[in-house]
Every structure is written in structure tokens, then in C-alpha cells.
Amino acid sequence: MGPRAGGCLMYQLDHLADVARKAVRIGHELIRTGRPETVTEKADRDTFTDVDVRIEHEIRKYLAEATPDIDFVGEEEGRSGSGAEGACIWGLDPIDGTANFVHGIPLCGISLVLMRGGRALVAAVSLPYFDLHYSAVVGNGAFVNGKKMSVSETTELSKSIVAMGDYAIGKDASKKNRERIKLTAKLAAQVERVRMFGSAAHDLVWLAEGRVDAAIVLSNNTLDLAAGILIARESGALVMDSTGATHNINSPDTVAVAPGISDQLLSLVQSTSSLLD
CATH class of the missing domain: 3.30.540.10 (Fructose-1,6-Bisphosphatase, subunit A, domain 1)
Structure with missing residues (x-):
């Protein structure tokens, strides 16, 4: 038991x-x-x-x-x-x-x-x-x-598939999406491919399974994310916020990543100024 x-x-x-x-x-x-x-x-x-x-x-x-x-x-x-x-x-x-x-x-x-x-x-x-x-x-x-299952063992950002969460809707969407678009452009210049599945559950469980190498969601809705985050963590993913702090229910955003590219990806995320308020 x-x-x-x-x-x-x-x-x-x-x-x-x-x-x-x-x-x-x-x-x-x-x-x-x-x-x-x-x-x-x-x-x-x-x-x-x-x-x-x-x-x-x-x-x-x-x-x-x-x-x-x-x-x-x-x-x-x-x-x-x-x-x-x-x-x-x-x-x-x-x-x-x-x-x-x-x-x-x-x-x-x-x-x-x-x-x-x-x-x-x-x-x-x-x-x-x-x-x-x-x-x-x-x-x-x-x-x-x-x-x-376990996350991928990739160590090269240029050989990584990164899933991005949806663009924002609702209040302040225009401001939030400027940051998302800026980050998407930075990712597109350095990773193998950027993917937007439109489902945080897919992003995180496919990270856990090694289908993608990272998942970035510039928000933190517990009902959308909590199950996928536990599954990703239990598969060996590192789950942080954009500051590099361990992710929790009060984190402003979500960066989940295979350990081999965590430093590279977090540096790229942080290079995008003022992600979210």
C-alpha cells in the first residue's frame, strides 16, 4: 500500500x-x-x-x-x-x-x-x-x-521542442500578449520547434512523457495546471516560475522543463523583460 x-x-x-x-x-x-x-x-x-x-x-x-x-x-x-x-x-x-x-x-x-x-x-x-x-x-x-515514464534527456536547446501556453484573452490581453509574442520570437530563434497545443494538460503530460522538452505557461490557473505539474514533476521535470523559484499555487507563471536544458531555457525566459505583472 x-x-x-x-x-x-x-x-x-x-x-x-x-x-x-x-x-x-x-x-x-x-x-x-x-x-x-x-x-x-x-x-x-x-x-x-x-x-x-x-x-x-x-x-x-x-x-x-x-x-x-x-x-x-x-x-x-x-x-x-x-x-x-x-x-x-x-x-x-x-x-x-x-x-x-x-x-x-x-x-x-x-x-x-x-x-x-x-x-x-x-x-x-x-x-x-x-x-x-x-x-x-x-x-x-x-x-x-x-x-x-520520464522526461527527455536532451541537453541542447537547439534540439528541443518547447510547448507554449495559449495567448491571453480578456482583461489586459494586449499587454500580456506583447510579452508572449516577444518570448515566442526568442524561442523560435533558438529551439528546434515551438508548439502551441491549446491545452495545458497536453503541454505538461507530454513533457512528462518526453514528447516535448519544456512547457511554458505565462499564467498559473490551479485547475488547469496542478494535475499536469504533479505528473511532470514525478517524471523528473523541474517546475519553476520565471524567476527560477520552485513553482507553487501562488506562482505568477509556469516554466516546466527537462533538467538537461533547464538553465538554458530559464536564461532565455528571463531575457524577455518584464514577463507579467
């Missing part, structure tokens, strides 16, 4: 990892078998669909039955549970990459994390259109379809 998380948890972490994997498979099947019937605008160029809502509802229901002592927060319907300070909580992004999903682009996933005190303990990510299932338990490594 795996280690206990302590505090509010009454469960073993390996059991909770199994629960998380089963939970994201619910979303996996709903995405594979359906297309959105309604698309609702929630902010500037930011939408959710009836499928997002259905996935969140079904996973919330499953987790309430499987782990009734653990709180839950979802991107579309908010929090349920005790709300007690220091409580363990499941965090769900029902469709990471909703814009892709709406347009029929097969780059979207379901992302679930268990956190306590701002620390990720268990993570599961499913990429339905690729039939890829990722999971991790803190301290126990990360797996794809049951096989242990």
Missing part, C-alpha cells in the same frame, strides 16, 4: 490514485461519444459547453460516492464539501482545451488533482482522442497507460 496523506484523509494514496483514474475515464467516455450541443460564453472569447457541465456533474457525483470525506471544486460549478481550512480537495478541469473541443480539434483532456494545503498529492489526466491515460502519486513516479 502507498503512503497515507495524513490529516483529513482516511484513505491510502494508491487507492485515491485508482479513484482519480476511474473518475477521468468518465469524462474520457463522454468526450469520445459526444459533441457539444450548446456553447456558452463566460468571458471574452472563453466558453464552456454542455459537455463540460455534464462531465463535471458526473465526476462530482462519482467522487462524492467514492470519497465522501473529500471536498470538490470544479471549473464550471464551483466547490462542494465542508470548506474547512486545510481540507483535502479534488480539483477538476472537465475539459482542458474547450476551444479545441468545440472546433473538433482533438487536443483536449480531463484533468483531476487531489490537493491538501496547496500541495498536489494525486493526479490523473486523460486525453480521450489519443486514448492516453496519465497518473501520478507524490513520491511514487508517474505513469502513462500503466507504464512508468
